Amino acid sequence: MTPEDMDLLAALGRARAGVRIETEKPYLIESRLAPLARRESYDSIDALIAALRSKREERLIWAVVEALCRSETRFFRGRETFAQLRDQVLPALSQRRRETPIRIWSAACATGQEVYSMAIAAAEAPGLFPGARFEFFGSDLSERSLEKAQAGIYTQFEVQRGLPIRLLIKYFESQDDTWAISPRIRQMVRWKRINLLADLSAMGRFDVILLRNVLGGMEASLRGKVARALAALLPEDGVLVLDPEDDASEIDEVLTPAPGGHGIYLRDPSIRAAAAA
Amino acid sequence: MKTCLVVDDSRVIRKVARRVLEDIGFEIAEAADGMEALAWCRAAMPDAVLLDWNMPVMNGIDFLRQLRAEPGGAAPKVIFCTVENSPDHIRAALEAGADEYIMKPFDGDIIEAKFAEAGLL
Numbered sequence: 001m002t003p004e005d006m007d008l009l010a011a012l013g014r015a016r017a018g019v020r021i022e023t024e025k026p027y028l029i030e031s032r033l034a035p036l037a038r039r040e041s042y043d044s045i046d047a048l049i050a051a052l053r054s055k056r057e058e059r060l061i062w063a064v065v066e067a068l069c070r071s072e073t074r075f076f077r078g079r080e081t082f083a084q085l086r087d088q089v090l091p092a093l094s095q096r097r098r099e100t101p102i103r104i105w106s107a108a109c110a111t112g113q114e115v116y117s118m119a120i121a122a123a124e125a126p127g128l129f130p131g132a133r134f135e136f137f138g139s140d141l142s143e144r145s146l147e148k149a150q151a152g153i154y155t156q157f158e159v160q161r162g163l164p165i166r167l168l169i170k171y172f173e174s175q176d177d178t179w180a181i182s183p184r185i186r187q188m189v190r191w192k193r194i195n196l197l198a199d200l201s202a203m204g205r206f207d208v209i210l211l212r213n214v215l216g217g218m219e220a221s222l223r224g225k226v227a228r229a230l231a232a233l234l235p236e237d238g239v240l241v242l243d244p245e246d247d248a249s250e251i252d253e254v255l256t257p258a259p260g261g262h263g264i265y266l267r268d269p270s271i272r273a274a275a276a277a
Numbered sequence: 278m279k280t281c282l283v284v285d286d287s288r289v290i291r292k293v294a295r296r297v298l299e300d301i302g303f304e305i306a307e308a309a310d311g312m313e314a315l316a317w318c319r320a321a322m323p324d325a326v327l328l329d330w331n332m333p334v335m336n337g338i339d340f341l342r343q344l345r346a347e348p349g350g351a352a353p354k355v356i357f358c359t360v361e362n363s364p365d366h367i368r369a370a371l372e373a374g375a376d377e378y379i380m381k382p383f384d385g386d387i388i389e390a391k392f393a394e395a396g397l398l
Contacts, residue, residue, distance in 0.1 A: 079393070156362065156380050160387045164394045165367060165378040174364050 001026055005049045009068060016065045017141055018197045018222040029068065036067045066142040071213050073110040075163040076117045078212070081241065081262040085208070086121040089239055089264065093207055094125075094132035096237060101133040104208040107196060107230060109138035112149025112181075112189075113158070114210055119185045120171050137206070139194035150191050152181035197222065200229045209234065210241045212263070224250030231255055231267070240265045279397065280304045280321075284314040284337065285329040285358070294327055294358070297385040301398065311335030315343055322349045325397050327388075328375075330359035330366070338373055345374040354395040358383060 006023040013021040022028060030045055037048040040063070052060055076082045093102050104122075106115035115138040122134045140146050159168055159179045172179040194200075196214070209230050215223045231240055231254050240255055242248060244263040248255065255265040281303040283294045288309075295305045306323065308314035312335040314326065326344070330337040337357060344350040354376045359366075362380040370378055376395040379387055392398050 157384075157387070160380065160383070161390050165375075165391075166371065169364055169367055169371070174362070177362075 001030070001045060001049065005046075008049070008053070009064070012061060012065055013068050014219055016061070017069055017195065018218050018226070019065075019069050020217060020219050021068055032067045032070060033064070036063055066144065069141055069217075070145060071108070071110055071217070073113045073213065074161040075113045075159070077114065077162060078244070078262065079162070080260070081244070081264065082117060082121050084258070084260055084262050084264055085118070085239075085241070086125045089208065089258075090122055090125040091127040093237070093239075094128040097132070097207070098129050099131050099133060101135045102208070103135045103137070103204075103206045104210075105137040105139065105203075105206045106210045107139055107194070108211065108214045109140050109149055109191075110142070110145050110213070112138055112145075112152060113154075113162075114138075114212065115149070115189055116152065116181050116185060117162075118208075118210065119188050120167055123171070123185070124167075134188065136189040137192070138189055139192045141193065141195055143193055146191050146193060150186075152186045153178050154181075155179075196226050196229075200233065203233055205235055206233050206238065207235060208239045208241065212241060212243050215246045216243060223247070227251045228254070231265075234267050236267055238267050240267075278302065278304045279324040280306065281325040281327060282306045282308060282314060282317055282323040282353075283327045284308045284311065284332070284340065285327075286310060286332040287329075290329070290358075294388070297388045298327070298392075300385070301389055301392065311337060311340030311343075314340050315347075318344055318347065318350065318353070323353050325392070325395070326353050326355045327358050327379075328355055330357060330361045330370075338369060341370070341373045341375060354397055356391055356395055358388075 009029060010021040010023050013019040033045045033048060037045050040048060042048040052064060104118055106118060109115045115136050119136050138149055155178055171182050171185055173182055211230055215227060227250055231251055234240060242263045244261055255267060258264040258266050281298050283291050283305055285291050286309050291307050298305055306317055308317050310332040328337045341355055356377040356379060357370050357375050358379040358381060360381045367378050377391045379391050
């Protein structure tokens with residue numbers, strides 16, 4: 001790859017997904033583009049990039065952007081965050097919502113581990129309102145990630161990172177050398193390809209939105225816009241979940257961090273009322 | 278420093294596990310079968326046991342059942358590490374008192390994740 005190639009990729013990532021492509025890490029870019037080049041029958045990454053320039057074909061451009069944006073994930077990534085959601089956030093919400101469905105959205109769900117972890121956390125949560133109902137949504141930029149997420153089939157390596165063995169036995173079925181999430185969990189989740197830079201105002205209300213592994217990789221100028229757009233979908237007592245290390249200064253007018261420092265943010269009605277007065 | 282007894286009849290596996298566990302701050306003892314492991318535990322109970330299933334002399338599950346019946350034998354966190362990956366094997370291990378379970382092949386990342394799950398890190 002030439003410096004011009006890297007600039008082209010960085011420009012595509014920025015324009016299409018708001019994602020900051022780390023041009024100082026060419027090996028990372030190459031490791032993500034190599035499988036795509038093979039799949040598209042190009043001899044090399046250079047040939048793939050040459051085709052990108054000459055054809056300017058939308059489908060290929062998106063395939064490249066999706067490959068560049070693909071992120072590592074794992075079950076229960078951020079154990080303390082999930083423990084707080086399971087033990088505090090979900091029980092409190094369910095006591096208020098009673099039988100009204102609690103809607104939970106994993107806004108960059110990658111290959112599905114995060115949204116399935118949430119569904120398992122809800123199934124394991126103590127002190128829920130009897131008859132509490134949950135609806136889960138997983139969205140991602142990458143169609144290929146969504147296909148894998150929807151299938152719910154994971155390798156032995158994937159289920160051993162972050163997933164306690166008792167939960168593996170309880171919520172997965174063994175299939176040859178892979179593990180499939182049980183149908184009762186899988187059927188609770190709906191999937192959609194969503195670009196978080198698009199207009200999200202018609203998404204409807206969500207009680208809990210997970211926006212993790214996203215802001216840190218975004219162009220700084222877009223972080224606040226995306227976080228605020230998602231925060232706007234929350235009800236008064238809704239919850240936004242970021243990575244603990246994310247900079248939340250762009251949303252601190254509408255959201256307050258929950259105690260614990262695990263990246264959980266609450267809408268704070270008192271602050272909003274004061275701003276309106 | 279926490280101690281971990283690595284029980285496996287393969288010297289290569291013991292060596293790999295030792296390197297990973299030393300990196301995350303454990304002091305390591307090694308045993309090649311369940312009987313040897315039991316002798317170790319009677320002399321000095323470790324904080325953790327990384328335990329293979331199929332071994333000569335005494336296998337992992339028999340060792341675990343015996344360990345849990347020993348004085349002080351309820352204390353160590355026991356993490357199986359075996360090629361046996363069927364749900365039946367995993368259930369049997371949990372019923373015998375295992376805390377976590379690693380299916381081979383493993384890597385350092387998995388060992389670290391599982392030791393964290395067992396509350397050892």
